[in-house]
Amino acid sequence: MSEFNTVESINAQSEYCERKGVPHFAPATGICWNCRSNIYEPRQWKFEMGRKIQVSKEEATMTTGIPLEKAASSLVTGCPHCNRSYCD
Known part of the structure; x- marks a missing residue:
């Protein structure tokens, strides 16, 4: 499983x-700013009746x-939870 660590990920x-120029x-x-969730923390979901809902x-x-x-290896351009782009 992937490691989630907010401070280290930021x-x-x-x-x-900096390295890639x-x-x-990504928010500092x-x-x-759209869904108020931490992009570097995991959130669990399931689909119910065609909608994505947060679950245990x-x-x-x-x-x-x-x-x-x-x-550490790719450019963050949006929120993984709400899919809002940060580079519009």
């Missing part, structure tokens, strides 16, 4: 952007969030 994304789109605090870990069929490994 730092890893900043370092990635790309703009830093890790909190999405045991009921989940899908997990969203940006793990440390992804924050």
